[in-house]
Amino acid sequence: MAPRAALLLAALALPPLLLAAAASSDPGPAATGVFQVRRKFPAGGGNITALRAHDGRRHGRLLAAADVPLGGLGLPTDTGLYFTEIKLGTPPKRYYVQVDTGSDILWVNCISCERCPRKSGLGFDLTLYDPKASSSGSTVSCEQGFCLAAHGGKLPGCSASVPCEYRVMYGDGSSTTGFFVTDSLQFDQVTGDGQTQRGNGSVTFGCGAQQGGDLGTSNQALDGIIGFGQANTSMLSQLAAAGKVKKVFAHCLDTIKGGGIFAIGNVVQPKVKTTPLVADMPHYNVNLKSIDVGGTTLQLPAHVFETGEKKGTIIDSGTTLTYLPELVFKEVMLAVFNKHQDITFHNVQDFLCFQYSGSVDDGFPTITFHFEDDLALHVYPHEYFFANGNDVYCVGFQNGGSQSKDGKDIVLMGDLVLSNKLVVYDLENQVIGWTDYNCSSSIKVKDDMTGATHTVNSHDIESSGWRFQWHNSLVLLLVILVCSYLIC
Ligand SMILES: *[C@@H]1O[C@H](CO)[C@@H](O)[C@H](O)[C@H]1NC(C)=O
Ligand SMILES: *[C@@H]1O[C@H](CO)[C@@H](O)[C@H](O)[C@H]1NC(C)=O
Ligand SMILES: *[C@@H]1O[C@H](CO)[C@@H](O)[C@H](O)[C@H]1NC(C)=O
Ligand SMILES: *[C@@H]1O[C@H](CO)[C@@H](O)[C@H](O)[C@H]1NC(C)=O
Numbered sequence: 472m473a474p475r476a477a478l479l480l481a482a483l484a485l486p487p488l489l490l491a492a493a494a495s496s497d498p499g500p501a502a503t504g505v506f507q508v509r510r511k512f513p514a515g516g517g518n519i520t521a522l523r524a525h526d527g528r529r530h531g532r533l534l535a536a537a538d539v540p541l542g543g544l545g546l547p548t549d550t551g552l553y554f555t556e557i558k559l560g561t562p563p564k565r566y567y568v569q570v571d572t573g574s575d576i577l578w579v580n581c582i583s584c585e586r587c588p589r590k591s592g593l594g595f596d597l598t599l600y601d602p603k604a605s606s607s608g609s610t611v612s613c614e615q616g617f618c619l620a621a622h623g624g625k626l627p628g629c630s631a632s633v634p635c636e637y638r639v640m641y642g643d644g645s646s647t648t649g650f651f652v653t654d655s656l657q658f659d660q661v662t663g664d665g666q667t668q669r670g671n672g673s674v675t676f677g678c679g680a681q682q683g684g685d686l687g688t689s690n691q692a693l694d695g696i697i698g699f700g701q702a703n704t705s706m707l708s709q710l711a712a713a714g715k716v717k718k719v720f721a722h723c724l725d726t727i728k729g730g731g732i733f734a735i736g737n738v739v740q741p742k743v744k745t746t747p748l749v750a751d752m753p754h755y756n757v758n759l760k761s762i763d764v765g766g767t768t769l770q771l772p773a774h775v776f777e778t779g780e781k782k783g784t785i786i787d788s789g790t791t792l793t794y795l796p797e798l799v800f801k802e803v804m805l806a807v808f809n810k811h812q813d814i815t816f817h818n819v820q821d822f823l824c825f826q827y828s829g830s831v832d833d834g835f836p837t838i839t840f841h842f843e844d845d846l847a848l849h850v851y852p853h854e855y856f857f858a859n860g861n862d863v864y865c866v867g868f869q870n871g872g873s874q875s876k877d878g879k880d881i882v883l884m885g886d887l888v889l890s891n892k893l894v895v896y897d898l899e900n901q902v903i904g905w906t907d908y909n910c911s912s913s914i915k916v917k918d919d920m921t922g923a924t925h926t927v928n929s930h931d932i933e934s935s936g937w938r939f940q941w942h943n944s945l946v947l948l949l950v951i952l953v954c955s956y957l958i959c
Contacts, residue, residue, distance in 0.1 A: 554693050555733060558657040559676070560605030566694035567595050570722070570733060572788045572896070573754060575702035576621075578639065578677030579695035581649055586682045588692035597694050600678055602652045607673075611635040611651035617675045618651065621704050637677050639696075649680040656706065661736065661916060664926040672715045674706050700754070701898055707735065717919065718898040722788060725910035725929065726854075726890040732914055734927045740915035743895050745904030746842040749778050755896065755903055758843035759784040759882060762799070764806035765836025775799055775882075782880040784842075786903060788894070790885030793855075797872025797879065804866070807835055807855075824865040831856050831864060840888075846904060850888045 554569045559579065566579045580587035582601035591597055602608040611617055611634065613626050618635035626636070634650035653675045660670030679695065698705050699720060703712070711718040721738045725731035749756035759776050762769050775796060777783065795803060804823075808814060811834070817824045827834065835852035842848070856864040867887040872879045893908040908914075913928045 555697065557697065559600060560654050561607040562605075563655075563657050564598050564600070564605075566598055566600070567591070568695045568697040569693050570699065570788070571696050572699045572722075572786075573790070574639070574696065574698035575700035575704045576637070576639070576677055577674065577695065577697045577706045578637075578647065578649065578679050580682075581678035581680050583678075583680045584649075584682065587679060591692045595693075597692065600652075600694075602654070602678060605654055608652055608654040611653055611675055617653075617704070621651070639677070647677075647679045647682055649678045651675050652678045656710075658735075661734070661918070661925045661927055665913070665928050666925070670715070672710045672713055674709045675704075676706070699896070702753075707898075710735075719896065721893055721895040721914070722889075723893045723908055723910035723914065723929070724788065724886055724890040726886075727911065730929060731910040732893070732927060732929045734914065734916055736916040737897075737919065738893065738895050738914055739917045739924050741893055741906050741908055743893060743904035743906045744844070744846045745895070745897065745900075745902035746844045746846040748898075748901045748903055749783065750901070752778075752783075755786040756783050757786060757903060759840060760843060761841045762803065763839050763841070764803060767806065769799075769802045769806060771799060771802060774880075784882040784884065786884050786889065786894070788886055788889055790883055791887065792867050792869050793885050793887045794869045794871035794881065794883040796882065797870050799882065800868060800870040800872070803838060803868060807838070810834075819859065819865060822859075822865040824859060824863055826862055827864050828862045840884075848884075848888060848892075848905065849907065854887060854890065 554567050556565055556567050557577075558565055568577065568579065579600045580597065582599045582604075584599060587597075587599060589597055589599075602610060612631050613629040613633045613635045614631050615635065618629075619625060621635070621637065626633075636648065636650050638648045653673055655671050656674045656676075657669050657671045659667035662668040677695075699707055702708065707716065707718060707720060710716045716735050717737060719737055720733070720735045722734075723732040746757050749758060756778060758778060761776075762771065774782070775798065814825045814827070831852040835856070837852070838850045838855060840848040840850070855867050857867050859865050871881060871883065889905070891907065891910055892905045893910070893914060894903070894905040896903050911929050913926045915924045916927055917924050
């Protein structure tokens with residue numbers, strides 16, 4: 472768990488150019504960490520949105536759907552991240568990558584990397600990608616279209632023999648640098664109910680050559696990160712441009728059993744209501760209209776609901792918690808604890824925690840966020856509180872105002888509110904939607920080629936030894952500081 476999670480969370484919402492400032496305000500190595508929240512920004516990424524348009528003609532079989540098996544558990548007291556496995560190269564090798572809807576490229580650690588982790592505290596053996604060991608791999612030169620598009624033009628000193636470099640910066644100051652390669656990616660193509668068949672496509676991804684910060688040593692290390700952002704540089708955009716998949720994906724993150732469902736393709740069951748994405752934003756921004764707690768609408772000033780560069784609402788599954796502007800946070804907390812004036816709060820690593828011996832679902836109200844086009848997001852007490860030991864609960868909502876100056880007016884909705892729901896990102900129609908769902912069950916996706924619908928089941932990628940880690944540390948590091956929740 473990253474000790475500086477709070478800071479990096481706030482940094483995530485910022486346009487990339489602001490990131491440097493946010494990162495440098497990092498208070499330094501804090502004693503403890505609670506949330507594994509990794510934010511990735513291509514450096515200078517203000518214009519990393521362009522990619523030369525691929526040949527629009529579709530060739531080969533038009534794939535309707537892909538099944539991306541998930542592992543991990545997004546609870547703050549657990550791994551706090553979700554990951555999946557992919558296969559790259561010929562012969563194919565397996566890589567475990569964190570699933571992240573907030574970033575735009577796929578990258579894995581590479582053979583030339585000295586400080587890259589070889590083993591993961593999550594219980595996996597890690598694999599370094601070796602372009603030379605793959606008969607289908609090739610290095611991307613800085614003159615190639617992908618590179619020009621990714622960097623918004625030719626890099627200084629670029630010639631045909633110079634590899635296309637990239638740099639991804641984490642909000643906490645960690646970074647990974649490398650160069651782009653193109654190779655074959657294999658994925659599970661849905662071909663029948665609960666059935667998949669190997670599908671493949673050529674994708675350009677980052678080969679991580681150097682790690683900065685503590686990336687190389689994290690005991691939750693994975694092989695890399697797969698970005699499901701909207702930009703043309705993402706794996707999804709590349710496969711879609713090649714006519715292999717639709718630019719539609721869905722996830723259902725299971726905080727009860729771990730893992731869940733992650734699928735590419737049109738979901739036909741369950742049906743979800745949707746809300747439009749705000750156009751031309753680097754993240755999945757939506758229009759929040761109002762918030763109610765226990766059925767009573769909070770009286771909030773209009774600016775809370777405006778959209779813009781440093782304001783608005785972002786849906787981001789790569790964030791574990793949920794951040795609210797200070798004013799909103801206070802109003803929500805007042806309403807939530809309205810009937811519990813007697814509760815005393817402890818501060819546990821900057822979380823508001825309290826003792827409660829009943830069922831939180833019976834004792835506390837449901838919070839509902841209302842979005843444009845009448846889409847509601849219900850957050851139940853057992854979701855916005857997380858249990859931290861016997862009869863101790865902590866508030867998962869965070870006061871964005873105390874996180875970072877630039878992210879303070881942003882509503883950032885992470886796994887805390889997105890779990891146990893099927894969330895559909897339909898980038899072709901520029902809408903996002905969700906519905907409460909049992910993520911241990913299955914969904915149905917449509918094969919556009921044949922018109923048939925197929926079942927996609929939930930998965931929990933097996934790993935050993937990762938479940939116990941954070942639960943213990945949070946309890947051990949309990950620093951009790953009695954305070955009121957408004958002044959902690
Ligand atoms: C892309 O960004 C870089 C650095 O941020 C800048 O030098 C370059 O001019 C930008 N290119 C375009 C096309 O905006
Ligand atoms: C992304 O790709 C699409 C289709 O290939 C193209 O129409 C669009 O202009 C590209 N976007 C950017 C920002 O380059
Ligand atoms: C990719 O798929 C094509 C068509 O199904 C197949 O011919 C080719 O061998 C596959 N490549 C790899 C690396 O699996
Ligand atoms: C969720 O679905 C699974 C698999 O169908 C089932 O075993 C489980 O009981 C369901 N959970 C709930 C709460 O309905």
